[in-house]
Amino acid sequence: xxxxxxxxxxxxQALNNFLEDRSYIDGYVPSQADIAVFLxxxxxxxxxxxxxxxxxNHIASYDSQKDSLPGVRQPIETYGPAGAPATTxxxxxxxxxxxxxxxxxxDLFGSDDEETKALKAKRVEDYAARKxxxxxxxxxxxxxxxxxxxxxxxxxxxxxxKVRSIEADGLLWGASKxxxxxYGIRKLQISCVVEDDxxxxxxxxxxxxxxxxxxxxxxxxxxxKV
Amino acid sequence: xxxxxxxxxxxKTDVTLDVGDGRKVSGITCLAKHLQRTSAEFRDVSxxxxxxxxxxxxxxxxxxxxxxxxSERAVxxxxxxxxxxxxxxxxxxxxxxxxxxxxxxxxxxxxxxFHDKERFINVSRWFNNVQHDRRLRQSLTLLPFVRxxxxxxxxxx
Numbered sequence: 001x002x003x004x005x006x007x008x009x010x011x012x013q014a015l016n017n018f019l020e021d022r023s024y025i026d027g028y029v030p031s032q033a034d035i036a037v038f039l040x041x042x043x044x045x046x047x048x049x050x051x052x053x054x055x056x057n058h059i060a061s062y063d064s065q066k067d068s069l070p071g072v073r074q075p076i077e078t079y080g081p082a083g084a085p086a087t088t089x090x091x092x093x094x095x096x097x098x099x100x101x102x103x104x105x106x107d108l109f110g111s112d113d114e115e116t117k118a119l120k121a122k123r124v125e126d127y128a129a130r131k132x133x134x135x136x137x138x139x140x141x142x143x144x145x146x147x148x149x150x151x152x153x154x155x156x157x158x159x160x161x162k163v164r165s166i167e168a169d170g171l172l173w174g175a176s177k178x179x180x181x182x183y184g185i186r187k188l189q190i191s192c193v194v195e196d197d198x199x200x201x202x203x204x205x206x207x208x209x210x211x212x213x214x215x216x217x218x219x220x221x222x223x224x225k226v
Numbered sequence: 227x228x229x230x231x232x233x234x235x236x237x238k239t240d241v242t243l244d245v246g247d248g249r250k251v252s253g254i255t256c257l258a259k260h261l262q263r264t265s266a267e268f269r270d271v272s273x274x275x276x277x278x279x280x281x282x283x284x285x286x287x288x289x290x291x292x293x294x295x296x297s298e299r300a301v302x303x304x305x306x307x308x309x310x311x312x313x314x315x316x317x318x319x320x321x322x323x324x325x326x327x328x329x330x331x332x333x334x335x336x337x338x339x340f341h342d343k344e345r346f347i348n349v350s351r352w353f354n355n356v357q358h359d360r361r362l363r364q365s366l367t368l369l370p371f372v373r374x375x376x377x378x379x380x381x382x383x
Contacts, residue, residue: 021347021371023313023355054311061318 002077006040015041016049018080023055025079032071033079034059040076139196142174144189144222147208147215152184159188159214166207170198189221259283259322278316282323289330298334302346309348313355320356328356332366343371 003018004011015037018025026033038059045052062069147163149156156178164173176190192204201220208218259280292298309315315323335343335353343350354371357363 021344021351021354023351028355028358050310054313057311058313058318 003037003080006037006076007042012041012045012049012052014080015055016045016052019051019055023058026071029070030059030062031069032073034062035066035069036073036076037079140193140226141196142191142193142222142224142226143201143204143220144191145204145208146179146219146221147188147190148181148217148219149185149187149214150216152186154214156186156188159211160190162211162214163188163190163208166204168199168203168207170195171204193226272317275317275321279321279323282315283326286323286326286330289327289334292334302334302342302349306346306348309352313352315352320359320362324352324356325362328353328362329366332357332369335369336367340372 003014006012006015024030024034025037034055038056041052041056044056044060047053145163147159149159160176172193174191174193176188178186179189180186194200194204201223205218209215289301292301314320315327331349331353335350350371353369357366357368
């Protein structure tokens with residue numbers, strides 16, 4: 001709400017933009033709204049803000065009638081573009097210690113002064129620190145492997161023992177079972193939980209197939225993210 | 227033209243005002259000039275301003291005669307730069323010039339795109355301001371003026 005500080009360049013700029021397609025502050029006839037803003041502006045705006053200047057000169061001509069114009073004078077912040085400024089200004093302005101003047105909070109177009117710069121830098125720092133402290137979530141996956149033997153006479157228990165003997169950082173073996181696949185052959189279905197960064201499926205594949213005499217092939221039956 | 231509450235009669239081709247004393251003024255331009263010079267509403271208007279109004283009334287005839295879009299654009303361009311620092315055409319208040327120019331330009335504005343309305347922002351501003359006066363607008367339609375989203379709200383140019 002409002003133009004900001006109407007004595008500052010940014011406030012006048014906001015007023016100028018507002019008046020580009022408007023003849024009056026409020027509605028289509030001169031009213032107390034115009035007078036209120038007129039008094040807040042104080043001196044004629046520079047020629048670089050043509051719409052503000054046009055409006056100013058026009059309202060100045062109503063000087064003699066200023067009390068008889070329609071409407072009721074409201075606080076200056078209620079005039080001008082509505083909405084956005086209040087919310088965007090609220091966040092960075094809230095911790096501002098020196099913000100006694102309401103108008104400063106609504107200074108949308110103002111460039112950052114020293115105080116706000118320092119404040120912003122500090123807040124960025126705090127944010128980074130908080131992020132660093134946060135424990136990093138480790139990506140894990142649950143993999144179910146199908147280990148197939150050469151023949152039905154292959155010692156499945158032996159195979160399981162061998163598979164479980166594979167150790168690696170980030171590898172945890174889970175449950176297993178023997179699944180019959182036909183002709184008396186059973187396959188070993190074993191699940192494990194791995195940390196994605198540390199153990200890859202290629203690694204598992206390699207290690208298991210090292211037991212050549214027992215293992216014919218390894219397949220990934222399922223791969224789920226935990 | 228109930229705006230002036232005077233006795234007005236209009237035939238198909240002409241408008242005639244009975245000013246009493248058996249005299250008649252006809253033709254919109256002359257009528258407007260007459261009202262301008264004599265009507266109580268415009269008594270405070272300075273001579274200089276009145277002359278300006280009359281000039282605009284003449285200009286209006288030119289607008290009425292326009293046939294093609296190109297010359298319409300040229301006119302709008304000229305008016306746009308004229309209205310850069312003015313709220314009304316002459317002086318600081320509504321004059322006959324505004325009234326008649328509004329009526330003449332309504333036709334032009336009716337078929338203007340929003341983009342064009344924004345291009346001629348000053349004329350659009352004036353038009354939008356003036357058209358909201360019911361007495362002025364009378365039976366004409368209220369035309370919409372919407373700024374493109376690029377300039378809406380508080381974004382800076």
